[in-house]
Amino acid sequence: MPWSNDKNSELVERARRVIPGGMYGHESTALLPADFPQFFSRAKGARLWDVDGNEYIDYMSAYGPNLFGYGNSDIDAAARKQAEFGDTMTGPSHVMVDLAEALVSMISHADWAMFCKNGGDATTMAMTTARAYSGRRKIIVAVGAYHGSQPWCTPNRTGIVDDDRRNIITYEYNNIETLEAAVRQADGDLAGIFATPFRHEVFSDQMIPSVEFAQAVRKICDAQDVALIVDDVRAGFRLARDCSWSILGVQPDISCWGKAIANGHPISSMVGSHRFYAAARSIFATGSFWFSAVPMAAGVETLRLIRETRYLEQTVELGDRLRAGLHEQAAAFGFSLRQTGPSQMPQILFHEDPDMRLGYAWVSNALKHGVYLHPYHNMFLNAAMTAADIDQTLQASERAFAELKADRTRIPANENPLVLARLKLAR
Amino acid sequence: MPWSNDKNSELVERARRVIPGGMYGHESTALLPADFPQFFSRAKGARLWDVDGNEYIDYMSAYGPNLFGYGNSDIDAAARKQAEFGDTMTGPSHVMVDLAEALVSMISHADWAMFCKNGGDATTMAMTTARAYSGRRKIIVAVGAYHGSQPWCTPNRTGIVDDDRRNIITYEYNNIETLEAAVRQADGDLAGIFATPFRHEVFSDQMIPSVEFAQAVRKICDAQDVALIVDDVRAGFRLARDCSWSILGVQPDISCWGKAIANGHPISSMVGSHRFYAAARSIFATGSFWFSAVPMAAGVETLRLIRETRYLEQTVELGDRLRAGLHEQAAAFGFSLRQTGPSQMPQILFHEDPDMRLGYAWVSNALKHGVYLHPYHNMFLNAAMTAADIDQTLQASERAFAELKADRTRIPANENPLVLARLKLAR
Numbered sequence: 001m002p003w004s005n006d007k008n009s010e011l012v013e014r015a016r017r018v019i020p021g022g023m024y025g026h027e028s029t030a031l032l033p034a035d036f037p038q039f040f041s042r043a044k045g046a047r048l049w050d051v052d053g054n055e056y057i058d059y060m061s062a063y064g065p066n067l068f069g070y071g072n073s074d075i076d077a078a079a080r081k082q083a084e085f086g087d088t089m090t091g092p093s094h095v096m097v098d099l100a101e102a103l104v105s106m107i108s109h110a111d112w113a114m115f116c117k118n119g120g121d122a123t124t125m126a127m128t129t130a131r132a133y134s135g136r137r138k139i140i141v142a143v144g145a146y147h148g149s150q151p152w153c154t155p156n157r158t159g160i161v162d163d164d165r166r167n168i169i170t171y172e173y174n175n176i177e178t179l180e181a182a183v184r185q186a187d188g189d190l191a192g193i194f195a196t197p198f199r200h201e202v203f204s205d206q207m208i209p210s211v212e213f214a215q216a217v218r219k220i221c222d223a224q225d226v227a228l229i230v231d232d233v234r235a236g237f238r239l240a241r242d243c244s245w246s247i248l249g250v251q252p253d254i255s256c257w258g259k260a261i262a263n264g265h266p267i268s269s270m271v272g273s274h275r276f277y278a279a280a281r282s283i284f285a286t287g288s289f290w291f292s293a294v295p296m297a298a299g300v301e302t303l304r305l306i307r308e309t310r311y312l313e314q315t316v317e318l319g320d321r322l323r324a325g326l327h328e329q330a331a332a333f334g335f336s337l338r339q340t341g342p343s344q345m346p347q348i349l350f351h352e353d354p355d356m357r358l359g360y361a362w363v364s365n366a367l368k369h370g371v372y373l374h375p376y377h378n379m380f381l382n383a384a385m386t387a388a389d390i391d392q393t394l395q396a397s398e399r400a401f402a403e404l405k406a407d408r409t410r411i412p413a414n415e416n417p418l419v420l421a422r423l424k425l426a427r
Numbered sequence: 428m429p430w431s432n433d434k435n436s437e438l439v440e441r442a443r444r445v446i447p448g449g450m451y452g453h454e455s456t457a458l459l460p461a462d463f464p465q466f467f468s469r470a471k472g473a474r475l476w477d478v479d480g481n482e483y484i485d486y487m488s489a490y491g492p493n494l495f496g497y498g499n500s501d502i503d504a505a506a507r508k509q510a511e512f513g514d515t516m517t518g519p520s521h522v523m524v525d526l527a528e529a530l531v532s533m534i535s536h537a538d539w540a541m542f543c544k545n546g547g548d549a550t551t552m553a554m555t556t557a558r559a560y561s562g563r564r565k566i567i568v569a570v571g572a573y574h575g576s577q578p579w580c581t582p583n584r585t586g587i588v589d590d591d592r593r594n595i596i597t598y599e600y601n602n603i604e605t606l607e608a609a610v611r612q613a614d615g616d617l618a619g620i621f622a623t624p625f626r627h628e629v630f631s632d633q634m635i636p637s638v639e640f641a642q643a644v645r646k647i648c649d650a651q652d653v654a655l656i657v658d659d660v661r662a663g664f665r666l667a668r669d670c671s672w673s674i675l676g677v678q679p680d681i682s683c684w685g686k687a688i689a690n691g692h693p694i695s696s697m698v699g700s701h702r703f704y705a706a707a708r709s710i711f712a713t714g715s716f717w718f719s720a721v722p723m724a725a726g727v728e729t730l731r732l733i734r735e736t737r738y739l740e741q742t743v744e745l746g747d748r749l750r751a752g753l754h755e756q757a758a759a760f761g762f763s764l765r766q767t768g769p770s771q772m773p774q775i776l777f778h779e780d781p782d783m784r785l786g787y788a789w790v791s792n793a794l795k796h797g798v799y800l801h802p803y804h805n806m807f808l809n810a811a812m813t814a815a816d817i818d819q820t821l822q823a824s825e826r827a828f829a830e831l832k833a834d835r836t837r838i839p840a841n842e843n844p845l846v847l848a849r850l851k852l853a854r
Contacts, residue, residue, distance in 0.1 A: 011521055011524055014524050014528070015527070018524065018527040018528050018538070018539050019523070019524070019527050019532045019538075019539055019540060019541065019702050020539050020705075020707040020708035021708040024708070024711075024712065024713065025540060025711070025713025025714070025717060026713045027518050027519060027713075027718050027720070029518070036628060037518065037525075038518055038519070039518060039519060039520060039521050039524075040513065040516045040517065040518045040519070040520060041512060041513070041520065042512045042513050042523065043512075043513035043516045043517075044604060047727075048513075048517055050518075050525075050737060052522055059597065060517040060518055061517070061696060062515045062516050062517050063513045063517065064715065065715055065716070065717065066515070069515060070513075070516070071510075071513070076510070080507075082554050083498075083503070083828060084471035084498075085468060085469045085470075086467065086468070086475075086498070087691055087692075088489045088492045088691035088692075088693070089467045089470045089489050090454065090467065090470075090485055090487040090489050090490065090799065091456070091464065091465055091466060091467045092450070092454060092465070092466060092467070092477055092490070093466065093467060093468065093469065094466050096436055096442070096446070097438055097441050097445065097446070100442070100445040100446050101441070105447050105547075111445075111447060111456065112444075112445050112446055112447050113452060114446065114447060116542055117544040117693065117714070117716065118545070118546055118548070118714040118715060118716070119714070119715055120546070120714065124577065127513050127586075128578065128585075128586035129586060130586075131587075132585050132586035133584040133586065137588045137590075137830070143838070148714075149712045149713050150577065151551065151555065151578075151579070152578070154711050154712070154713030155711065156710065157558050158555075158709045158710050158711065158847075159555035159556060159557075159558040159559035159706070159709070159710045160555065160558075161558065161564045161594060163564075163590045163591075163593045163594060164589045165589075165686075166589075168668045175676060186508060201738045203487065218524075247724065257670055258715050259715050264514055264515035264716075264719070265514075265515075266515070266544060266693050266715075266716035266719060267531070267724075268715070277447050278447075278585070281448040282449035282586070283583065283585050283586045284451075284452070284576055284582065284583030284585065285451065285452060285576045285581070286451065286452025286453045286542070286576050287453075287545040287546070287575075287576070288490065288492055288545060288546055288660070288685050288686050288693075288695070289450070289492070289544065289669075289763055290545075291452070291454050291543070291689075291694035292691070292693060295693075299428070302441070317549065331664060349682060369675040370824050372517065384571050400766060404613065407621045418755070425502070
């Protein structure tokens with residue numbers, strides 16, 4: 001069946017009438033090549049089908065949640081079993097305690113856990129806990145780092161007032177001098193410092209922080225007796241079976257989790273050390289569905305698979321295989337890629353591609369050959385992928401490179417104003 | 428089997444080690460009588476079982492989400508069917524459009540819908556949309572009204588900074604003079620006015636607003652060209668098959684939904700009129716699980732049941748039957764109840780009970796007789812309840828009143844410091 005997107009187009013038209021812009025948020029295709037489908041009908045393992053029936057090897061994994069494959073049989077069996085007993089009830093199930101115990105046993109710095117729904121719930125609770133602990137106000141975050149879409153952290157300031165940001169101070173990720181300047185700017189009113197495990201921003205190369213940087217953050221937080229908060233929502237359990245900064249030998253006080261911890265079932269979490277137990281207890285945070293048992297049962301099973309399977313080594317091996325193959329192909333066709341970040345969470349940008357027309361055309365070509373790659377957001381491999389999937393991907397990417405080379409002089413400039421605005425921001 | 432709570436006590440002990448305070452948020456039993464169970468093992472229809480196996484007729488309905496009975500077979504079949512296709516994917520399913528169309532067709536003022544996870548996501552998006560539309564900052568809310576646990580609206584200010592509230596102005600619910608004073612205080616910088624459908628605050632009598640009040644809010648918002656936002660998260664579809672203020676003949680610009688719209692499956696929504704389409708489109712709001720298809724499929728089926736069944740008339744009839752029965756019983760035993768709000772969302776407080784010792788002792792008695800009532804939060808009937816359930820409830824409540832009368836002079840003062848603090852706040 002040749003690739004088509006007629007049904008998607010019809011659905012987008014219907015959506016525009018009843019959803020502002022037809023879609024919103026991080027899964028909107030507004031910044032993607034025009035032919036990327038907006039609506040999907042099915043997902044299984046590492047595969048995704050759009051509403052026109054086109055099948056893809058999916059490198060987005062639902063923007064992170066899919067760690068063990070869509071519809072993983074063990075995890076979904078645990079969810080279905082819990083659903084027979086109860087999900088959203090007048091109180092939590094015992095499985096909430098099981099899940100908290102599992103997280104605490106796996107995350108070195110964690111002595112306790114709280115659960116919520118959005119990654120942004122967890123980061124906001126961490127900010128509030130840091131302020132409750134210290135009695136101080138200022139929060140230091142890296143420029144451009146994404147910590148959610150709440151007023152204090154959303155990257156788009158439309159409808160946001162200055163007061164929402166009055167206590168936010170920024171530093172350059174992995175840059176100790178700018179961090180120290182931010183601490184001086186806080187002027188004794190510092191409550192906490194946020195860091196993502198590595199820099200994973202849209203439209204930018206990813207960056208692994210140095211051990212020295214991580215140690216410097218830890219040292220400052222110790223000296224000021226304030227919270228070091230690692231936002232592990234996106235990368236959690238994709239780099240380690242522990243907090244991601246455990247690789248660097250640095251333990252935060254609080255870390256934030258979400259996305260993959262229940263393989264796509266909706267749950268997020270803030271975990272922390274004993275020192276912050278009383279502060280975490282003193283804040284008020286809740287939501288209608290925060291204590292639902294089904295995502296917690298799915299989480300318990302996901303954590304078991306994290307402990308007992310080679311998912312991590314496997315996604316790294318497959319990521320390395322993909323990275324090496326793409327590097328070779330790009331060179332063969334006269335292109336040069338910037339492949340940054342952990343290979344299991346790859347960001348792929350083209351050298352000498354200021355308006356990203358090459359990157360956009362290449363992923364658009366790959367899409368037609370059955371591979372869903374992303375032109376500006378880091379991707380996520382999952383444990384349902386096999387070496388055969390990588391090889392099939394490399395066959396598709398080779399065709400995509402060949403077409404890119406053939407079309408090179410005819411590729412139109414990237415004229416999407418939203419993309420151009422983001423590119424300007426990223427520079 | 429006699430009532431016992433040994434397993435619950437063990438679990439609470441385990442929970443304290445790994446969850447701050449053992450539990451948090453609105454489902455915490457910290458403010459409830461000491462014997463109220465914290466953990467539950469099962470829920471079906473109108474019934475709930477705690478971890479010790481005690482069975483209850485549940486008048487909390489998961490604090491609102493359970494509208495058609497726990498594990499409703501039609502709704503859960505729709506959810507299971509969608510789960511076979513896909514839930515959290517790299518993009519939404521067509522069911523997102525179906526759900527938006529269904530909401531728009533049912534809610535008179537709605538021309539579009541956006542989906543999120545927490546009620547607080549929807550209220551925060553409404554605030555941001557109102558600011559984006561008007562370019563102004565001030566938001567007017569009723570004193571004590573609950574709009575979520577985000578920094579701008581959480582009822583507990585621990586860890587919250589003054590800047591989070593700098594643009595929030597309050598009025599007394601259902602009081603036009605105080606509303607007008609709040610508008611004057613906004614001094615030309617007004618962005619929007621929030622109102623709950625009726626006053627449904629903890630530890631307080633509920634209050635139905637007058638038509639004049641609702642019309643006054645509408646008139647002010649029209650005159651200032653700002654958003655009237657009805658927060659229908661708690662009461663939505665429990666008073667009407669439309670926005671709750673449709674009963675008063677007043678249409679808001681934006682309304683917020685959650686809780687019951689998918690019968691316990693996790694989803695919330697902001698809906699609005701054409702005039703606010705562009706503003707809603709201009710904001711950025713998203714979450715890892717906001718586009719998951721399973722809760723949307725459950726929502727579509729829940730909305731069908733809302734349209735096609737007598738659930739609303741039935742819950743009103745059962746609520747009236749309960750209210751009349753309790754009124755009679757209370758009088759017979761020499762007590763007097765304040766039963767306020769819609770009978771399907773009853774708040775039951777005792778007259779002449781300043782520290783609430785009577786109310787607390789009575790619900791504690793009823794608990795042992797198999798009925799889960801709440802001493803300070805409005806309750807929620809659900810459509811799985813039958814007249815026989817109400818009669819069984821009234822048998823239990825009669826025994827609870829008889830015991831209360833027998834113990835009357837020996838009931839200890841309510842010494843829970845958290846409760847006393849809230850009572851002081853509510854007065």
